[in-house]
Amino acid sequence: MKITEIRLGMISVPLRVPFKTALRSVSSVEDVIVEIHTDTGAVGYGEAPPTGAITGDTTGAIIGALQDHIIKTLVGRDVDDFEDVMKALNGCIVKNTSAKAAADMALWDLYGQLYNLPVYKLLGGSRSKIVTDITISVNDPEEMATDAINAIERGYDCLKVKVGSNPDLDVARLMAVRKAIGDKACIRIDANQAWSPKQAVKLLNQMQDKGLDIEFVEQPVKAHDFEGLKYVTERSYVPVLADESVFSPEDAVKIMQMGAADLVNIKLMKCGGLYNALKIASAAEVYGVECMIGCMLEAKVSVNAAVHLACAKQIITKIDLDGPVLCSEDPVLGGAVFNEKEITVSNGPGLGIQGIEGIRYLD
Numbered sequence: 001m002k003i004t005e006i007r008l009g010m011i012s013v014p015l016r017v018p019f020k021t022a023l024r025s026v027s028s029v030e031d032v033i034v035e036i037h038t039d040t041g042a043v044g045y046g047e048a049p050p051t052g053a054i055t056g057d058t059t060g061a062i063i064g065a066l067q068d069h070i071i072k073t074l075v076g077r078d079v080d081d082f083e084d085v086m087k088a089l090n091g092c093i094v095k096n097t098s099a100k101a102a103a104d105m106a107l108w109d110l111y112g113q114l115y116n117l118p119v120y121k122l123l124g125g126s127r128s129k130i131v132t133d134i135t136i137s138v139n140d141p142e143e144m145a146t147d148a149i150n151a152i153e154r155g156y157d158c159l160k161v162k163v164g165s166n167p168d169l170d171v172a173r174l175m176a177v178r179k180a181i182g183d184k185a186c187i188r189i190d191a192n193q194a195w196s197p198k199q200a201v202k203l204l205n206q207m208q209d210k211g212l213d214i215e216f217v218e219q220p221v222k223a224h225d226f227e228g229l230k231y232v233t234e235r236s237y238v239p240v241l242a243d244e245s246v247f248s249p250e251d252a253v254k255i256m257q258m259g260a261a262d263l264v265n266i267k268l269m270k271c272g273g274l275y276n277a278l279k280i281a282s283a284a285e286v287y288g289v290e291c292m293i294g295c296m297l298e299a300k301v302s303v304n305a306a307v308h309l310a311c312a313k314q315i316i317t318k319i320d321l322d323g324p325v326l327c328s329e330d331p332v333l334g335g336a337v338f339n340e341k342e343i344t345v346s347n348g349p350g351l352g353i354q355g356i357e358g359i360r361y362l363d
């Protein structure tokens, strides 16, 4: 199965409500689509969101990395030489993990089609259903309480509550949300790097003292501050999950060796796709550190690839794949079925995507 052409396009999908974190606020998904065509007629699909605030990858940078490096490296190669192809993809440019992730998942899609197996089965997985949380954007406490009630009414039983924008309000935010939902859902929180290490310990222990029952906190301190993360992990009653601190498998090993976090968040857009995500999962197995699978604000093409990984790896025990349910429409034909919190993986070959509506091709 030889790669003959790689086409790029864009999709736009409005969100149901604006998505707000301590790092950014957005109202639609505007993602780059990658289509890898082959001499058998098989097509592999990938998607890359420009999450500049986290990955540094803008739309222009994603397109540039693909056009100037990745496409030239991949066209003419045989998908069956999979390890060679993956090494070439990862070696052709440093960083640019979102562009690499889009190409990586399109290649896995093709590899599964070549051997007529869904990717999660190719990886040895057997679970076909997973349950995601849903994100509550950071706003004033009353609005967050209303959003939490709406999420419960949609059937969610785990909320990922964003905090950190004006941290003085964070305890009040969590009190309002917990009061509104009672014990109808678990609450995990994500500070998206907003707190200092000491502030984090103080706020988390206040939340614990007030009986808010926080499952874990995601990325309380700056991404580069591994020592600060360790400081919080050692002193907080609330378990700590490393998100923006872990891009590469090397980051993951360092965090685990240091004991800087209790849990690690794997995201395809941070690590460059399934090939590297599998290395993080293996390291986590060795260290006995459970993982969350997360996403950026993404539509279903790329989140679908993360679903396959989650269905394959038992070390992934927490699911934050709510990108598609935050969107007001789904342009993707085939792939996983998202029925609010319940996600059912596709059993079609590869990643199971049959097409994408409304692509604006760049060529």
Ligand SMILES: C[C@H](N)C(=O)N[C@@H](CCC(=O)O)C(=O)O
Binding pocket: 021, 024, 051, 054, 135, 160, 190, 192, 243, 294, 295, 296, 297, 298, 320, 321, 322, 323
């Ligand atoms: C969408 C997901 N639940 C989420 O919160 N992901 C990120 C932020 C994504 C973004 O800004 O696009 C996270 O920090 O976990």
Ligand SMILES: [Mg+2]
Binding pocket: 190, 192, 218, 219, 243, 244
């Ligand atoms: Mg996060």
